[in-house]
Amino acid sequence: MGLVLGIESSCDETAAALVTSDRTILAQRIASQDAEHAPYGGVVPEIAARAHAERLAPMIDAVLKDAGKTLADCDAIAATAGPGLIGGVMVGLVSAKALAMASETPLIAVNHLEGHALSPRLSDPDLGFPYLLLLVSGGHCQILLVEGVGNYRRLATTIDDALGEAFDKSAKVLGLGYPGGPAVERLAKEGDAANVPLPRPLLGSKEPHFSFAGLKSAVLRAKDAGIHSNADIAASFQQAALDCVLDRLAFSADRIDPVPALVVAGGVAANAAIRAGLEEFAQTRGMRFVAPPPSLCTDNAAMIAWAGCERLALDGFRPDPLDIAAKPRWPLDPDAEPARGAGVKA
Ligand SMILES: Nc1ncnc2c1ncn2[C@@H]1O[C@H](COP(=O)(O)OP(=O)(O)OP(=O)(O)O)[C@@H](O)[C@H]1O
Numbered sequence: 114m115g116l117v118l119g120i121e122s123s124c125d126e127t128a129a130a131l132v133t134s135d136r137t138i139l140a141q142r143i144a145s146q147d148a149e150h151a152p153y154g155g156v157v158p159e160i161a162a163r164a165h166a167e168r169l170a171p172m173i174d175a176v177l178k179d180a181g182k183t184l185a186d187c188d189a190i191a192a193t194a195g196p197g198l199i200g201g202v203m204v205g206l207v208s209a210k211a212l213a214m215a216s217e218t219p220l221i222a223v224n225h226l227e228g229h230a231l232s233p234r235l236s237d238p239d240l241g242f243p244y245l246l247l248l249v250s251g252g253h254c255q256i257l258l259v260e261g262v263g264n265y266r267r268l269a270t271t272i273d274d275a276l277g278e279a280f281d282k283s284a285k286v287l288g289l290g291y292p293g294g295p296a297v298e299r300l301a302k303e304g305d306a307a308n309v310p311l312p313r314p315l316l317g318s319k320e321p322h323f324s325f326a327g328l329k330s331a332v333l334r335a336k337d338a339g340i341h342s343n344a345d346i347a348a349s350f351q352q353a354a355l356d357c358v359l360d361r362l363a364f365s366a367d368r369i370d371p372v373p374a375l376v377v378a379g380g381v382a383a384n385a386a387i388r389a390g391l392e393e394f395a396q397t398r399g400m401r402f403v404a405p406p407p408s409l410c411t412d413n414a415a416m417i418a419w420a421g422c423e424r425l426a427l428d429g430f431r432p433d434p435l436d437i438a439a440k441p442r443w444p445l446d447p448d449a450e451p452a453r454g455a456g457v458k459a
């Protein structure tokens with residue numbers, strides 16, 4: 114059985130975890146930087162990098178102690194190597210390199226998006242390949258066909274904002290502060306979506322992609338109009354976002370061979386209304402629906418350690434070299450065509 118130390122530092126959560134290849138999270142710690150970034154209404158990269166640099170080493174030490182393990186017990190050290198805010202990614206990756214070198218333990222440089230993409234297999238031992246994945250986070254909104262570890266076909270992406278970004282920006286408009294997603298979800302429970310007409314961008318489009326910029330602007334106009342309550346606007350925004358997600362999922366699902374499971378991952382997957390809509394969609398199509406627990410949806414190190422476990426279990430596993438670079442951009446499917454409309458000429 115393998116034991117992997119995971120390190121996450123790509124955005125505003127500093128996290129470390131120890132996970133075994135039989136899906137046990139032996140220990141995990143996470144430090145959010147919400148308080149540091151809240152005054153600015155979003156993540157400030159320089160502040161994030163400094164906070165990771167202060168917190169990561171003692172956190173790794175604490176996680177090892179929590180589990181009663183040492184670096185010598187680890188079969189690999191896995192760290193997010195991108196995509197993300199480069200200062201933070203470098204803190205995590207360089208720390209992992211130093212620990213790997215000092216303890217003569219293999220280094221695994223993990224794509225943060227692969228961490229999200231494989232996280233449902235950590236919580237659900239029965240989830241096999243292939244599966245249809247909706248990856249909805251602060252920086253990404255994609256539909257992927259996951260055919261194996263390291264084997265991802267991007268079917269759709271956003272041409273402007275990510276879904277989490279749309280939640281965060283709408284929260285800002287509604288004065289709900291940062292981070293916005295959970296606050297919008299809470300307020301939406303008190304509102305009536307039917308009271309505020311909002312657009313559903315790209316609904317029925319013949320392209321597979323998402324767009325949320327127009328929806329976000331419509332939230333701003335609804336707020337400025339001063340007619341509706343914040344709760345009604347939040348409920349309507351959430352419903353419009355869900356309608357768009359389901360329409361785009363149907364488009365992609367109709368164009369691939371049937372797969373047994375619909376899976377959701379990334380921070381927005383923590384949203385209960387979105388999960389409920391996806392579960393119903395999966396049921397109508399005879400698919401299993403799999404969603405990790407909310408704590409594994411938002412950024413965490415257990416998913417990075419798990420991605421390391423998955424890599425370690427591959428035939429012909431090879432550690433990453435100590436000179437591997439941190440990558441601000443790192444698509445899961447490097448062969449995906451640029452999305453038309455995303456500022457790219459067709
Ligand atoms: N309950 C919720 N409802 C809606 N959105 C949510 C909820 N909880 C978290 N989010 C959103 O999820 C996003 C954070 O997710 P995550 O931590 O996976 O993103 P990220 O790491 O910043 O981006 P990426 O993974 O694309 O690099 C934020 O935009 C946040 O508002």
Ligand SMILES: [Mg+2]
Pocket residue numbers: 225229250251379380411412
């Ligand atoms: Mg993330």
